[in-house]
Amino acid sequence: MKTVSILAAFLAVVADAAPTVDELYPYTGPKVPVGDWMDPTVKGNGKGFVRLIEPPAVMPASTNPSNNVNVISVSYIPNGINIHYQTPFGLGEAPSVVWGTSASDLSNTATGKTVTYGRTPPCSLAATTQCSEFFHDVQISNLKSGATYFYRIPAANGTTASDILSFKTAQEAGDSSEFTVAVVNDMGYTNAGGTYKYLNEAINSGTAFVWHGGDLSYADDWYSGILPCESDWPVCYNGTSTRLPGDGDVPKEYDTPLPTGEIANQGGPQGGDMSVLYESNWDLWQQWMNPVTLKTPYMVLPGNHEASCAEFDGPGNVLTAYLNKAQPNGTAAKSSLTYYSCPPSQRNFTAFQNRFRMPGAETGGVGNFWYSFDYGLAHFVSLDGETDYADSPEWPFAKDVKGDQAHPFANQTYVTDSGPFGAVDGDYNDNKAYAQYRWLKKDLESVNRCKTPWVIAMSHRPFYSSQVSSYQKSIRAAFEDLMLQNGVDLYLSGHIHWYERLLPLGSNGTIDEASIINNNTYWTNPGVSMAHIINGAAGNIESHSTLGSSPLLDITTYLDQQNFGFGGLTVHNATALSWNYVLGSDGTTGDKLTLLKRDTSKRTCHSSGGSSSSTSVATAASSPATGATTITDTNSSGATMSVEYFSS
Ligand SMILES: *[C@@H]1O[C@H](CO)[C@@H](O)[C@H](O)[C@H]1NC(C)=O
Ligand SMILES: *[C@@H]1O[C@H](CO)[C@@H](O)[C@H](O)[C@H]1NC(C)=O
Ligand SMILES: *[C@@H]1O[C@H](CO)[C@@H](O)[C@H](O)[C@H]1NC(C)=O
Ligand SMILES: *[C@@H]1O[C@H](CO)[C@@H](O)[C@H](O)[C@H]1NC(C)=O
Ligand SMILES: *[C@@H]1O[C@H](CO)[C@@H](O)[C@H](O)[C@H]1NC(C)=O
Numbered sequence: 001m002k003t004v005s006i007l008a009a010f011l012a013v014v015a016d017a018a019p020t021v022d023e024l025y026p027y028t029g030p031k032v033p034v035g036d037w038m039d040p041t042v043k044g045n046g047k048g049f050v051r052l053i054e055p056p057a058v059m060p061a062s063t064n065p066s067n068n069v070n071v072i073s074v075s076y077i078p079n080g081i082n083i084h085y086q087t088p089f090g091l092g093e094a095p096s097v098v099w100g101t102s103a104s105d106l107s108n109t110a111t112g113k114t115v116t117y118g119r120t121p122p123c124s125l126a127a128t129t130q131c132s133e134f135f136h137d138v139q140i141s142n143l144k145s146g147a148t149y150f151y152r153i154p155a156a157n158g159t160t161a162s163d164i165l166s167f168k169t170a171q172e173a174g175d176s177s178e179f180t181v182a183v184v185n186d187m188g189y190t191n192a193g194g195t196y197k198y199l200n201e202a203i204n205s206g207t208a209f210v211w212h213g214g215d216l217s218y219a220d221d222w223y224s225g226i227l228p229c230e231s232d233w234p235v236c237y238n239g240t241s242t243r244l245p246g247d248g249d250v251p252k253e254y255d256t257p258l259p260t261g262e263i264a265n266q267g268g269p270q271g272g273d274m275s276v277l278y279e280s281n282w283d284l285w286q287q288w289m290n291p292v293t294l295k296t297p298y299m300v301l302p303g304n305h306e307a308s309c310a311e312f313d314g315p316g317n318v319l320t321a322y323l324n325k326a327q328p329n330g331t332a333a334k335s336s337l338t339y340y341s342c343p344p345s346q347r348n349f350t351a352f353q354n355r356f357r358m359p360g361a362e363t364g365g366v367g368n369f370w371y372s373f374d375y376g377l378a379h380f381v382s383l384d385g386e387t388d389y390a391d392s393p394e395w396p397f398a399k400d401v402k403g404d405q406a407h408p409f410a411n412q413t414y415v416t417d418s419g420p421f422g423a424v425d426g427d428y429n430d431n432k433a434y435a436q437y438r439w440l441k442k443d444l445e446s447v448n449r450c451k452t453p454w455v456i457a458m459s460h461r462p463f464y465s466s467q468v469s470s471y472q473k474s475i476r477a478a479f480e481d482l483m484l485q486n487g488v489d490l491y492l493s494g495h496i497h498w499y500e501r502l503l504p505l506g507s508n509g510t511i512d513e514a515s516i517i518n519n520n521t522y523w524t525n526p527g528v529s530m531a532h533i534i535n536g537a538a539g540n541i542e543s544h545s546t547l548g549s550s551p552l553l554d555i556t557t558y559l560d561q562q563n564f565g566f567g568g569l570t571v572h573n574a575t576a577l578s579w580n581y582v583l584g585s586d587g588t589t590g591d592k593l594t595l596l597k598r599d600t601s602k603r604t605c606h607s608s609g610g611s612s613s614s615t616s617v618a619t620a621a622s623s624p625a626t627g628a629t630t631i632t633d634t635n636s637s638g639a640t641m642s643v644e645y646f647s648s
């Protein structure tokens with residue numbers, strides 16, 4: 001295994017190793033950047049559509065800057081913040097940030113680390129204010145909780161200093177102040193204008209942070225714009241409408257041929273085509289998100305669209321012809337996309353690993369893949385639903401090898417092969433062998449429920465849905481028992497491009513009738529069931545999923561296949577949490593759910609990780625056999641009941 005980053009070797013200030021990709025077999029694709037066959041001059045497609053541009057995070061002082069800060073994105077680390085910023089060229093020094101508790105006193109300086117990877121095209125061929133190739137991370141730790149800090153990124157090697165910006169640190173675990181989080185999934189640029197508008201409004205009215213459960217930029221859908229248009233392939237339409245393909249009623253725009261020589265207008269918020277270059281799509285989406293990410297922590301986790309330069313071929317196998325044989329606009333008899341079809345820098349979640357900085361290392365997890373954090377009364381768990389468990393949808397080479405092969409042949413691999421990102425100690429078919437499983441177990445078991453009574457987990461993939469798929473069985477096998485046993489209250493996901501709310505479900509999809517108070521209100525039921533929401537309709541170039549002729553299952557209580565939007569999750573106090581599905585069309589509420597905990601005022605809570613504390617006179621009988629604690633409690637009607645509270 002070699003590392004992608006050749007440039008890294010020449011940098012004075014590079015500390016962290018770049019992500020690894022396998023290069024045993026040669027890349028045989030086009031020399032021009034992937035996606036740019038329409039016009040190899042990378043600054044425009046020359047076919048009548050202006051390449052979209054978004055302002056950089058820092059407006060350069062000169063009209064012809066030699067370097068610039070194009071993206072700024074902050075995220076939580078324990079007791080602090082990570083300030084991530086991106087430039088097209090190196091800084092010639094360690095990246096830094098000056099900061100303080102008031103805008104007029106930025107007397108502290110923090111320095112950090114730079115990483116880079118051999119992206120194609122390199123930023124030397126692109127517009128300086130629209131390209132990122134050097135990724136800087138500066139951490140400020142030991143900050144006060146729930147406090148606002150001010151910062152500025154100083155000028156270095158041709159960049160312009162940023163304005164004085166600010167961020168707010170997380171409320172201390174146990175702080176009982178109410179807060180709201182925006183939860184986004186499957187967004188991209190196309191069709192996401194409404195989500196974007198109301199997300200910005202939410203941020204400007206105090207939303208604490210954004211939690212994005214994967215499928216961030218849809219950079220890998222660059223090839224949508226070059227595939228022939230077919231009625232069952234909705235990606236070539238002018239994506240400003242929410243009308244759906246299929247089911248006999250094909251909207252006219254799907255069948256209307258595009259003018260000769262033009263690629264599809266993918267209908268971003270301002271029109272125009274997004275899908276031209278893999279890396280440019282990343283740059284565009286990240287720059288679009290700057291107004292949110294430069295001041296509000298933006299916590300991400302991986303989705304399938306982060307894996308590599310493409311997911312699968314389309315009609316005529318034009319992608320196989322292009323990526324494997326460098327034949328623009330050709331066809332191939334069969335699809336044979338392999339791991340080696342993408343340029344090396346576009347394999348194995350490389351862009352995702354460089355363009356964000358999540359607190360994996362600080363919380364015992366791995367990179368941007370799995371980690372956790374506390375905010376006030378809640379513990380948030382980010383999981384990797386793509387790799388690092390048995391039969392994961394993106395899989396390691398271990399799944400491709402046959403017999404006693406040590407390494408698969410190129411033709412035995414698949415284009416999205418990725419990971420593992422953590423250790424696998426034992427058989428890769430055994431969930432318990434995976435570092436991610438062991439981390440989740442430890443993380444959940446050490447939650448101090450006195451401080452963070454709410455535990456909310458998210459990965460990109462749903463456990464259940466009316467759109468039944470085999471991956472759901474695999475991800476359930478990996479994580480469901482651990483989550484139920486440890487009293488996770490709410491499991492969020494996306495991946496399916498619709499909004500779907502399920503009833504509270506126990507193991508194997510059993511509906512927990514006893515926890516349904518009414519259509520929009522559930523009790524939490526630790527050890528027995530959890531609430532599930534599939535929130536996969538923030539936008540994106542592929543448009544909505546449809547149920548088609550499949551039945552709506554009885555686990556689904558609300559399904560919206562028409563609107564785009566995102567979730568607003570409010571933790572009110574230790575016993576009430578509410579969720580609103582915010583519609584991108586007008587910002588109104590499309591669905592709501594309230595989760596209530598049975599009165600905890602008389603409950604004893606324990607934690608093996610945090611300090612055990614007693615807030616009550618309740619009798620707690622420990623049951624060593626299961627690790628559960630049975631608590632005699634009083635519910636809101638004053639009746640005595642027993643609640644099993646799993647905590648160690
Ligand atoms: C992906 O990256 C991980 C971590 O760097 C590495 O262990 C793994 O072998 C890589 N997988 C592939 C398929 O390149
Ligand atoms: C400084 O920026 C220039 C481009 O303006 C770039 O060529 C050079 O490599 C950068 N210096 C360092 C040390 O990265
Ligand atoms: C795409 O949609 C926009 C907005 O509805 C419309 O103004 C434009 O004419 C459409 N373009 C094409 C090529 O249909
Ligand atoms: C691609 O090929 C098709 C079919 O041969 C042709 O109609 C189309 O104009 C070609 N597009 C480009 C951009 O070369
Ligand atoms: C796959 O590649 C190997 C090694 O190059 C070759 O021997 C084998 O015939 C190929 N298999 C197929 C089905 O093409």
Ligand SMILES: *[C@@H]1O[C@H](CO)[C@@H](O)[C@H](O)[C@H]1NC(C)=O
Binds near residue numbers: 508509
């Ligand atoms: C789980 O549910 C499936 C589908 O309803 C059913 O076929 C299976 O028998 C159930 N398994 C268990 C262990 O209850």
Ligand SMILES: *[C@@H]1O[C@H](CO)[C@@H](O)[C@H](O)[C@H]1NC(C)=O
Binds near residue numbers: 575576
């Ligand atoms: C918790 O918040 C809910 C919703 O705002 C409210 O109805 C309830 O009274 C609160 N409970 C306590 C104990 O403050």
Ligand SMILES: *[C@@H]1O[C@H](CO)[C@@H](O)[C@H](O)[C@H]1NC(C)=O
Binds near residue numbers: 519591592
């Ligand atoms: C349940 O709630 C959904 C939206 O939250 C609503 O559309 C539906 O009509 C409600 N059903 C009943 C039976 O009240």
Ligand SMILES: *[C@@H]1O[C@H](CO)[C@@H](O)[C@H](O)[C@H]1NC(C)=O
Binds near residue numbers: 637
């Ligand atoms: C309280 O508990 C009693 C006894 O288990 C039960 O009958 C009643 O429905 C419960 N009330 C609520 C609001 O959960």
